[in-house]
Amino acid sequence: MASHYGVGVFPARPKKPRDKSKVENGVRFAQTCILGRLRKLTFFSLAEANVAIGQALDRINDHLMRRLGVTRRQLFESVERAALASLPGEDYEFAEWRLVRVSTDDHVEFKSFFYSVPHALIRQQVDLRATARTIEIFHRGKRIAAHQRRYGGPRHGTDPDHMPSSHRRYAEWTPDRFRRWAASIGPQTEGLVSAILASRPHPEQGFRTCLGVLRLFRDIDHNRAEAVSARAVEIGGLNCKSIASLLANHKAARHSTEPTAIVDHANLRGPDYFH
Secondary structure, eight states: OOOHHOOEEEEEEETTTGGGGHHHHHHHHHHHHHHHTTTTOOSSSHHHHHEEEEEHHHHHSSSSSSSTTHHHHIIIIIGGGGGGOOOSOOOOOOEEEEEEOOOSSSSSTTTEEEEEGGGGGOOOOOEEEEEEEEEEEETTTEEEEEEOOOSSSOOOEEEEGGSSSGGGOOOOOOOOHHHHHHTTTTTHHHHHHHHHHEEEEEESGGGHHHHHHHHHTTTTTHHHHHHHHHHHHTTTTHHHHHHHHHHTTGGGGGGGOOOOOOOOOOTOGGGGGGG
């Protein structure tokens, strides 16, 4: 409303009770006249309640004020109506603003969904404006990206123009760099990173996951990291949550990529036993 009428909104001054008295008196008067009349009534729908509130409000606006000698409606028509601006052509849409940082995969996060921004803004702070329908990203007051807001389905909303593969040489993080980092741990870890990158429509969308996985492996033994990687690829757990669960439950520590040899034992019955 302030933007529509071109005015600034400032909080009331501390220890100055007269700053708010007219507003508070108006609110108290409306509550007394409306709620007082309706408090003993029962409504069975919101529409029914709104009709009753509207009727009580009409009585307030048509009541003659003793000091001024006119009604509130007459005062509005003669003084205020001409000063009002025309209503906007579109309905008001609530927007939520956040200051976010662009990740290494060219995306920003909002409520567990990710939206791409131009590649050059990696690791910079941007302003995100979210409405029920759209996500807009601004940098230094200029809109740099807009996406349809996501509530389900794929978690990444990616504009291919934001991350062209021909520009990867300028990026600090690349698929090859993640593969080399993983290969320093072992071939199973390298295979896990390759599987993560291949599972995304754009390799850059896997950068965040690869970085999280490799950080999980930073303080553990390489043999255990290799076992975890092999198990994760086997079960399709190509995300940080699955891999962290494998580490926590020690499932991968017992996993072996080699088939378990069958030990010859007197208590084991051969195939002839069943014929």
